[in-house]
Every structure is written in structure tokens, then in C-alpha cells.
Amino acid sequence: MPLHPNREVFITCAVTGAGDTTGRSDKVPVTPAEIAASAVEAARAGAAVAHIHVRDPDTGKPSRDPALYRDVVERVAAYGVDVVLNLTAGMGGDLVLGSAEQPLPLSVDGTDMVGAEERLLHIAELRPEICTLDCGSMNFGEGDYVMTNTPAMLKAMAVRIRELGVRPEIEVFDSGHLVLAKWLKAQGLIDDPVMLQLCMGIPWGAPDDIQTLMAMVANLPPDWTFSAFSIGRNQLPYAAMAILAGGNVRVGLEDNIWLDKGVLATNGALVERAIKIAEAMGSRILSPADVRERLKLERRW
Template sequence: MIFEAFITCAVTGGGDGVERSPHVPVSAEQIAESAIAATRAGAAVVHIHVRDSQTRRGSRDLALYRDVVQRIRKSNVNPVINLTAGVGGNLFLGSEEAPLPPDAAMTDMAGVRERLVHVEELRPEICTLDCGTMNWGPRSNFIMVNTSAALRAMTARAKEFGVRPELEVFDTGHLVMVHDLIKEGLIDDPVLIQLCMGIRYGAPDDLTTLMALVHQLPPRAVYSAFSIGRMQLPYAGLAPLVGANVRVGLEDNLYLSRGRLATNAELVQRAAEILERIGVRVMSPDEVREKLALKVHS
């Protein structure tokens, strides 16, 4: 068990939660305000996606990222900013009998430079990389695509920018990729890993699977663990027991309790209460910066 931990708030994501809860932020102003409120509630790190205000779907628009980041940096709170670099790897194939061409209306595939343009300009302290390719969703032709070549190129560019990658691991094979990146000198210490549990066709959120992942982590890695849906808040209490930090937020879960829709600040506040009640001190943003040896860019 660890006796201090930091909380990451995953503010909005790019999925369909916006259709199921009025609290999921959409505009740049809403996303920034929600991130600021989550920081005041106890989050040290805010994990940021942006959304198109018209379609309300996830976006790669640099102007939107710029707006969100500037609003957060101008606020009177100072969270560690973590920008996703996962957008741009969404492949929706055609039908089962005719997979090609892909569904052009839904597919969003971009090259490495395009996927990292917001990271290059805005220089957050952390950017998140998905460490593999996997099927996504039942009865779906959607594949989350992250080739090993692209991941090597993305980690190399993040290193060049002075931005620490957070390596998102959805299954055991993704940890093989993590170990390869470390061996090749593409990731500097301390290695930062996010164990993503409970996502269909990835690692289920049972304790046996979680421990299998924990036992395969690189030595001295700093890691967090979360589960989507109703197991999000139980994982806030479980994570420190396996040496992990905590992630909550509306990207992964919409509810504070059965039938009670949450805000990001409420999820962070509940996670902080859980940690404090089990004797785990909640870390501040500056403590996280020191722990992770983050480079602060203006």
C-alpha cells in the first residue's frame, strides 16, 4: 500500500457520455471550468480531451486545445495539465463482408505529427499515449489503432518536446510495448503508466487481472489504476492498496451513486474522501511535479 497518492481527473473524453449526462463539458470554456473545479476539489492532474461544439464529438482541433489550456493556465489554480494524444487513431471499417473502404464519416486516422501538433505547441507537462491497438465496443467495426512504429515515433517526439508521456495500458500485451520503449531509451525515468481496467476487449477490472498487470510493471514505475463505470469509485480505494495512484472523471463514469449523475468536482471530492478515510494523503500538483520530474513550460 502507498500512503500518499495523486488524483487525476479525466474531464470529458470523446465518447457518448455527453448524450447521457448534462454535466459532461463540451465547449472549451466548460471543459476548462470543469478542470478548474476538479482541481479545487483535490485533483493534481487534469486529463484533457476537447469536443467540437456542433457535433459534441471528440476533436483534434488545435484552437480548442489552445483555448482550454490558456483558460486553465490563467486561472488561480495550477494543475498538472495532461493532454491526450490518443485522438487520430480511430478506424471504422466498412461491413463484415466489405471492410474496405473504411467508414469515412466516422474514421479519423492521422499521422504522428498531426496527432501531436497540440502537444508541440502547448507543451503540457504530460501527454497520454495509448500503448496498443484493440477492438472497441460490442458489435462494432471500430478499432483503436496505435501501431508499434507510430508509438515509437510519438514517444520520441514527446521526449524532444520535454513532455512526459503517460503510457495507457489496456491489456498485458501493451506492457510488452512499454518495456520495449524503455529498453530503446525512448522513455525517461520516472516511467508513468496508467492501467485502464474494465474496458470491453481490454483487461477486465477483477483483482486477479489487475495484479497480473501490476506484477509486470517496470521497476520504479509510477502508475495509476482506474476502472470505467460503476467500479470507478471502488478503484479509488483499491488503487493505493496495489501501489497505484487514482483516476476519476466523467470520461470514464457518469455517476456518483446509483441514479445520481455526478460532476467532475464531485467525483474528485469523493475520491479524496475515500483516500483520506483509508489513511492515504492526497498529493498537490506541485508535489506531483516533483515526483514525476516534470518540465513546466510557459
């Protein structure tokens, strides 16, 4: 397959995520004020899109409280810095089995299963330009946690996101998720232009080797816009990989806390490093306005 590097690249910064990273780095933002400031830092460094999760300010654990999302969004808007906000809609599909020998009853520690409408409460309230749609179920980690997104749930969420006038970013963690994304599109539940995120290297999804990435890209419809990322030490190499594959770039503390060996990263520093890589490869970095034009978005704040 010949390479078709992307010469016009936008950077997404995944600011905080829902993982257990706060105990390993004091750079990971937790409170709404910290998350907003870190999103603005990333935007000032050159990120066009800020992907936002929220956390309980007291514990640092992931949350889906709409009030926390509103606090973050209003704080970002108050800075007056232009950035496309992409709010996660992935929370509320968390299933943790009791144990290998006694899967039922489900563990109350970590299980958070709610309906499509409740998973999208903050999206309905805030109407961001983009929200995520995790396009499938998957085992996570080495325990009993399953990210749960059934076809019926995906259909219901896709319908509601479309009604709200929000652009879904389809999160693809494995090849079967891509099949589900095409299925949703074929039913008219996702509008053009389709936006996809290839989430690579996450156990037990698609590995982040070159062959798997290119196989995924080869199966994308040619008019779909995609980004790609990997986690941990391969995050920054994947900035180059994604561009060579014809895609856009995602970095951020959700997926990786290190800038160099032994050097904890900030979101701004990760964005700066990604831009350095992209520009050295001959790519122009797109602004938030460029991304809105390309993805037919309407600025909300």
C-alpha cells in the same frame, strides 16, 4: 502477493473524454469554457492532474483541433489555479471498418487516421507537462471500431514526445500493451521516471477483476509510477483498488457519469469522493507541486 498500499496518492481527473456521454449527462463539459471550468473545479476539489480531451463545441463530438486545446489551456491558466495538465494524444488513430462482410472501404463515419506528427500538433504547440501515449491497438465496442497504434507509430510518437520535453503517460489497456511499453523503454525512447495508466474494464481489454489488476501490477518495473482506473459503476471502487495495489487514482466524467445510483456526477464531486476514500484508507493526497517533484515535471503555466 502481499499488499503494499500507496500512502501518498495523487488524483487525476479525466474531465470529458471522447465517448458518447454528452447525450446521457448534461454535466459532461463540451465547450472549451466548460472543459476549462470543469478542470479547475476538479483541481479545487483536490485533483493534482487534469486529463484533457476537447470536443466540437457545436456537436459535442470528439476533436483534435489544436485551437480548441489552446483555448482550454489558456482558460485554465487564466483561473490562476495550480493543476498539472495532461493533454490526450490519442486522437487520430481511429479505424472503422465498412462492415463485417465488406471491411473495405473504411467507414468515413468515425475513421480518423493521421500520422504521428499530426497527432502531436497540439502537443508541439502547447508543450503540456504530460501527454498520453496509447501503447497498443484494441477493439472497442461491439461494432467495427479499432483503436490503432502500431509499434512503428508508437516509436515515432515516443521520439517526438521526448524531443518536445513532455512526459508521456503510457496508457495500458491490456497486458500486451505493457510489453510494448517496456520495449519502448528498453530502446531509450521513454525517459525516467516512467508514468503509466492502467485502463481496466474496457471491452475488449483487461477486465477489472482483482486478479487481473494484480497480475498487471506484478509485471510493472518497481520504479515505474502508475495509476489505475475502471469505468462505469466500478470507477469509485477502483479508487480503493488502485491504492491497495500501490498506485494512484483516476476518476472523472470521461469514464463514469454517476456519483451514486440515479445521481449524475460532476468532476468535482467524483474527485471529492475519491479523496474521501483515499483519506479513509490512511493516504495523504499529493498536490500538483508534489507530483511535479515526483515525476520531474516543469510547470508551464
